[in-house]
Amino acid sequence: MLPTLFGVAVLVFFLLRVLPGDIVELKYSGTGAYAPKEALARERAQLGLDQPLWKQFTVWISGIPRFDFGTSMWTGQPVAHEIAIRLELSIELALLATIVAILISVPLGTIAAVKQDTWIDYGIRLFAIAGLAIPSFWLGIVMILAFVIYFRWLPPLTFTPFWVDPWANLAQLIWPALAVGYRYSAVATRMTRSAVLEVLREDYIRTARAKGLWERAVFIRHALKNALLPVITVIGLEFAFLVGGLVVTEQVFNLNGIGKLFVEAISQRDYTMVQSLVLLTAFVFIFVNFVVDLINAFLDPRIRYG
Amino acid sequence: MVETTAWQRYSRAALRFARRRPLGAVGAAVIIIMILAAVFAGVIAPFDPLINDYGAMLQAPSAGHWFGTDAFGRDVLSRIIYGSRTALWVGFFSSFLGATLGAVIGMSSAYFGGKIDLLLQRCMDLLLSFPLIVLALVVVAVLGTGTLNVILAITLPMVPRCALVVRSSALTLREMPFVEAARALGFGPLHIILRHMAPNVMAPYLIMLTAFLGQAILLEASLSFLGLGVSEPQAAWGLMLRGAAVDFAERAPWMAIYPGVAISLSVFAFNLFGDSLRDALDPKLRLS
Numbered sequence: 001m002l003p004t005l006f007g008v009a010v011l012v013f014f015l016l017r018v019l020p021g022d023i024v025e026l027k028y029s030g031t032g033a034y035a036p037k038e039a040l041a042r043e044r045a046q047l048g049l050d051q052p053l054w055k056q057f058t059v060w061i062s063g064i065p066r067f068d069f070g071t072s073m074w075t076g077q078p079v080a081h082e083i084a085i086r087l088e089l090s091i092e093l094a095l096l097a098t099i100v101a102i103l104i105s106v107p108l109g110t111i112a113a114v115k116q117d118t119w120i121d122y123g124i125r126l127f128a129i130a131g132l133a134i135p136s137f138w139l140g141i142v143m144i145l146a147f148v149i150y151f152r153w154l155p156p157l158t159f160t161p162f163w164v165d166p167w168a169n170l171a172q173l174i175w176p177a178l179a180v181g182y183r184y185s186a187v188a189t190r191m192t193r194s195a196v197l198e199v200l201r202e203d204y205i206r207t208a209r210a211k212g213l214w215e216r217a218v219f220i221r222h223a224l225k226n227a228l229l230p231v232i233t234v235i236g237l238e239f240a241f242l243v244g245g246l247v248v249t250e251q252v253f254n255l256n257g258i259g260k261l262f263v264e265a266i267s268q269r270d271y272t273m274v275q276s277l278v279l280l281t282a283f284v285f286i287f288v289n290f291v292v293d294l295i296n297a298f299l300d301p302r303i304r305y306g
Numbered sequence: 307m308v309e310t311t312a313w314q315r316y317s318r319a320a321l322r323f324a325r326r327r328p329l330g331a332v333g334a335a336v337i338i339i340m341i342l343a344a345v346f347a348g349v350i351a352p353f354d355p356l357i358n359d360y361g362a363m364l365q366a367p368s369a370g371h372w373f374g375t376d377a378f379g380r381d382v383l384s385r386i387i388y389g390s391r392t393a394l395w396v397g398f399f400s401s402f403l404g405a406t407l408g409a410v411i412g413m414s415s416a417y418f419g420g421k422i423d424l425l426l427q428r429c430m431d432l433l434l435s436f437p438l439i440v441l442a443l444v445v446v447a448v449l450g451t452g453t454l455n456v457i458l459a460i461t462l463p464m465v466p467r468c469a470l471v472v473r474s475s476a477l478t479l480r481e482m483p484f485v486e487a488a489r490a491l492g493f494g495p496l497h498i499i500l501r502h503m504a505p506n507v508m509a510p511y512l513i514m515l516t517a518f519l520g521q522a523i524l525l526e527a528s529l530s531f532l533g534l535g536v537s538e539p540q541a542a543w544g545l546m547l548r549g550a551a552v553d554f555a556e557r558a559p560w561m562a563i564y565p566g567v568a569i570s571l572s573v574f575a576f577n578l579f580g581d582s583l584r585d586a587l588d589p590k591l592r593l594s
Contacts, residue, residue: 015444243439274447
C-alpha cells in the first residue's frame with residue numbers, strides 16, 4: 001500500500017510539472033496587466049517554484065507524514081486546512097450516497113432474482129441499465145429543474161452540520177446523494193441479482209428446503225447471507241464511481257466540497273492542491289479496497305490472505 | 307455451389323446476432339442512427355450550430371426550433387446533432403487508442419514474463435489506483451482542455467483495465483504449441499505477438515473496446531460539463547448542460563433536458579450493444 005502511494009505521489013508530482021506554464025503566468029495573464037519578469041520571478045521564488053524539482057518534491061513528500069501537504073498556490077492557505085473545512089460535507093455525501101445505493105440495490109436485486117424472467121425482473125434490469133447510462137450530473141440538473149418549476153423551491157445552499165440541524169442538513173444533501181446513489185446502485189443491483197440467482201441453485205439451498213425449513217428462513221439465513229459477499233465487494237470497488245459522482249454533482253448543486261475544490265484547483269493550476277487531492281483520493285480508494293478484502297475474509301472463512 | 311462473399315458472411319452473422327440478442331440489435335440500431343446523424347450533420351441540421359442569433363435567444367421549442375434555442379440564440383437541435391460528432395469522435399478514438407495500447411501492453415507483458423511483466427504490472431497497478439475520472443482530470447490538469455487533450459485524458463485510464471484482461475487471456479496462449487512452434491522456427495517476439503497472439507485475444511479486446519465506448523462518452527460529457535473538456539463554441543452535449551440548471555432553469559428548461567437525453571440514450575445504446583457482444587463472444591468473461 002505504501003509503495004503504491006509513493007508511486008502515485010511521484011507520478012502526479014512530476015506529471016504536473018512536465019509541461020511549461022505555471023500558476024504564476026496564469027495569475028498575471030488573468031489580470032491582463034503587464035508583468036515584468038522580475039515580478040514573475042519574485043512570485044515563483046515565494047512559491048518555491050524556482051527550486052530544483054527534486055527539492056520541491058522532497059519538501060512536499062516529507063511534510064505528508066505530519067499531515068502538512070504544503071500551501072495552496074492560489075489562496076496561500078495550508079492545503080490541509082482547505083481540505084479539512086470541506087471534508088465533512090463530502091464524507092457525509094459519500095456515506096449518504098452509499099446508503100442510498102445499498103437501500104436501492106439489495107432489495108431490487110433480490111426481487112429481480114426471485115422473480116427471474118418476469119416483467120418485474122425486466123423492469124428492474126432496465127432500471128439498472130438506465131442507471132449506468134444517465135449521467136449523475138444530468139439527474140441532478142433535472143431534479144433542480146423539477147424543484148424550481150413545480151415547487152418554486154431550491155435546496156439550501158449553505159452547509160449545516162448534521163448535529164446542528166439534521167433536517168436542514170438532509171434537505172441540502174439528500175438530493176445529490178440520490179443523484180449519485182442511483183448510478184452507484186446500478187452496478188450493485190445487477191451484482192445482487194446474479195449473486196442471488198447463483199446461490200439459489202446451490203445444493204445447501206435444496207437441502208434446507210428438503211428438510212422442511214420455512215421458505216423465509218431458507219431465503220434469509222441461507223441464501224441472502226451468502227449472496228451478499230460479492231455485493232459488498234462490488235460496492236467497495238464501485239467506490240470509484242462515487243468519487244466521480246461527487247466531483248460532478250457538487251458542481252451541479254453548488255456544494256462546497258472536495259470535488260468542487262479539485263475542479264477549481266485544476267482550472268487554476270494549483271499544483272500543490274491538485275497533487276495532494278489526487279494522493280488523498282488514491283489513498284481512500286486503496287484503503288476502501290483493503291477494508292473490503294478484510295470484511296470479505298471476516299465474513300467468509302474460506303478466504304484467507306497469506 | 308454458390309460462393310459466399312465476405313459481405314454475405316458478415317451480413318448473415320449480423321442477422322444472427324440481431325435475432326438472438328434483440329436488445330443488442332436495438333443498441334446497434336441507435337448507434338447506427340447516431341453515426342448517420344454525425345456524418346450527415348451538415349445536411350440534416352436545420353441551423354448552423356455556431357452562429358449566434360441575438361433576435362432568437364432562449365426561445366421555447368416551436369415549429370422553427372424543435373428543441374428551442376440557447377442563451378446565444380443557437381438552435382438546440384442542431385447543436386445536439388453536431389454534438390454527436392464530438393461524442394462519437396472522442397468516444398471511438400479514445401476507446402480504440404486505450405484498448406489497443408492496453409492490448410499491446412498486456413500481450414507483451416504475458417509474452418516476455420519475468421521482470422518485464424513485473425514492471426509493466428506495477429505500472430498498471432499504479433494507474434489502477436486512481437478512480438477513472440480522477441486520472442482523466444489529472445491528464446487535463448497537465449495538458450489543458452481541448453478535444454485532443456480530452457481524448458488523451460480518457461485514453462489513459464482505459465489502458466490498464468484492458469491490459470489486465472488481455473494479459474490474463476494471453477498468459478494461456480504463451481504455453482500453446484503454436485506459439486512454441488513459432489518460437490522454434492526462429493520468429494522474433496514482434497512477429498509472434500502480432501501474428502499469433504493478437505488474433506487470439508481479439509475477443510477480450512473487442513469486449514473491452516465496446517465496454518469503453520459508453521464510458522468514454524459519459525466521461526467526455528462529464529469533463530465538458532465541468533468546463534475541463536471540449537471548449538466553446540464547439541457543440542458538445544456536456545458543454546450544453548453547463549450552467550443550464552441554475553442560470554436558466556425557469557426560463558429555458560429545454561436547454562437542460564434535450565442534451566441530457568442525448569447523452570443517456572447514446573450511452574444506453576452503447577452499453578446494450580456492448581453487453582450483448584460480450585455475451586455472444588465470451589459468456590464466461592464478466593465485467594461489471
